[in-house]
Amino acid sequence: MAASEHGAGIAGSRTGRPDRLAPVRRPAFDPLRAAAIIAGKTTASATRLFRVGGGTSLPGLVADRVHPGLVRELAERVAGGFIVVTGTNGKTTTTKMLSGMLRRDGTRVISNDSGSNLHRGISSSLIRSADILGRGLRGAEMAVLEVDEGSMPDVVSDVRPRIAVAMNFVRDQLDRYGEVDSIVATVGEALAGRPDMTTVLNADDPYVAGLGRYAAGPVVYYGLDDPVLDPRPDPLLEAMYCRRCGHELAYRTRYYGHNGDWHCPNCGLERPPLDYAVTDIALTPRSSAFSLLGQGVILRIELPVPALYNVYNAAAAATASFVYGVPSRAVAAELRDYRAAFGRMETLDVDGRDVILLLSKNPVAARQALAAVLIDEQPKHLAFALNDNFADGRDISWIWDVDFEDYDMARHTIVATGTRAEDMALRLKYAGVPAEGIVVERDPGTALRELVRDMPPGGLAYALATYTAMIAIRNAFAHDGSTFAHLGRLMRGGNA
């Protein structure tokens, strides 16, 4: 296999630890820039006050009008630079893990939240965090941003990251972006022409691995290397094809979804060699453990959250940390103490019962969530919350690609909720749940109360929800203030 097929490779070209503490040139006071920042901040306060769109995208728009290029100037003042994280699934978790690793190493990091991972939202977040003189971000040495795939070209052009991480591309919100191939091309465009940026790629996802050929700078690949692990993956949602010759790809080992040790039986293109490899994986219903090898690193990692996709998230975060120069003890310590991010296996109190909330926004995420919840044969209480707002994807037909048929769904107590509760219920009926046994209730709060009604206090139920349904549920039951307060804390760089 030609090395050039996978990009420049990293031998001898690794950026290593950047000189994060180099003195930053103090900019002269620029009244227009200050005006733009004040305008942006004022807009942010006003929109938050009136709850217009959560105050996320308007400040960026306003500030940009007053002083175009403001975000780029701000970004230049951030001494430690930026790391951007993109991909369909796992952005929020990986961003949270990565920020935590950097903080453990004593770096002051800010980060955005998944509600503001589009271009305008990111601009707004940065302006809210800027000091008024435009000298940089208040109290932060560097920033880790999760970036929606479609916003990658604009965000990369604005903040000129040191490191870009791409994790996986699966069918999600095709109504917004068209097809996976066009998403890959969009992210590829963002990686091209940036020789000073290191690109961290999941080699196990053929779409992501293919990005290596776009990258102008060094490329670092991570992936799983555990042929004895038997994850018994679901059937592929759709066949994968070789980007070079068009032949159907084959897998030596497939871990989940289309992630695995892939190769093309026709032309010989194969998964790129791993710079960081995850091996010796042990999965339990509550946790995972694995070894991470590469670049002088040998680490055993204990992760207190289950599921193989979280192993991938941890591997992405750890690889980016190593590329940035974070020592391995900080990486291992952060993962050992990791707590689930917003809506990612978070537990809510619903009338004295625990409800575990799992984000299930596309077939791959939903299949993984189902597999994690239905790991044993016990009858369970399950809520399925399906919204079709813009942020969820307007097209709900993906629920028919979730493999409910592989489980005996009829044994569980089931509530269908959300803006498309009826469609959700219908899906479960055709998966073998008697229709009369499914509670259909559009309001998620009412639906969850109904779900736990016959459960003993302290009992455990599960809610699988699309993005806006998850926010609605959290707003209904969060007891530590509103979601906005929660997002605000994340924005300021505190722990969730």
Add this chain to the structure above:
Amino acid sequence: MPERTLTVFHLYADTLNLYGDFGNVQTLQRRCEWRGIGCRVVKVGIAQPVDFGECDILFVGGGQDRAQSLVADDLVTHGEMIRQRVEEGMVSLTICGGFQLLGRSFLTSDGVTLPGIGVFAADTVAGTGRLIGDVVIDTRDNPHEWLRHGGDPTLVGFENHSGHTRLDPGLEPLGRVVCGYGNEGDGAFEGAVYKHCVGTYLHGSLLPKNPWLADRLIATALCERYGPGDPLPPLEDSLEWRAHERAIEHCKAS
């Protein structure tokens, strides 16, 4: 062993499998099973030799552009057989990419013309934007008797296509657009029907919340295979119709 069994060919199930096509096949299968009718689903892959004489219902779904160009050449090899079976009365449901490939041709956004098999006298040209959203169509003016069922003649679904499909005069559309874009993005007509072959852009999935169409496909296929018989026994469909009503309400509100 059921007395009567239908065979559904799911063409290119592994390649053209976007937007919950499984839901359509699953609906045909369940609604047969619930009535004691056998239903055998055969997944047909690229370059797989098959006998379309066995096929009672042909289903072809949608795919990404790359997948569509992969199957187009293979489909042409089955073209003559499929056209002959359609003429004989074989029931077919083709959605999105499948609908386009059963037309004469598809001019992609790259300027490449993919060959179709010409079951439908129609040509598709990729447009500049994508036509995306909820859609409701009304089939009451469709002249095909076999589609009549005496109830609500609407179909609901979700469309997401860049192709604009123009039907020749004389080829009947499936229905008139109530809300949504339709074949040419102008909100006029949607889909096509030739003999017992339906083409449409509606996924969502289509059949689960349009149970009447699923039943017309099943009843017509039974009649073709076993000759005229009793009407299908009705099923308890209140959830199906609630989802149908909800989709109409949703489409009109957006």
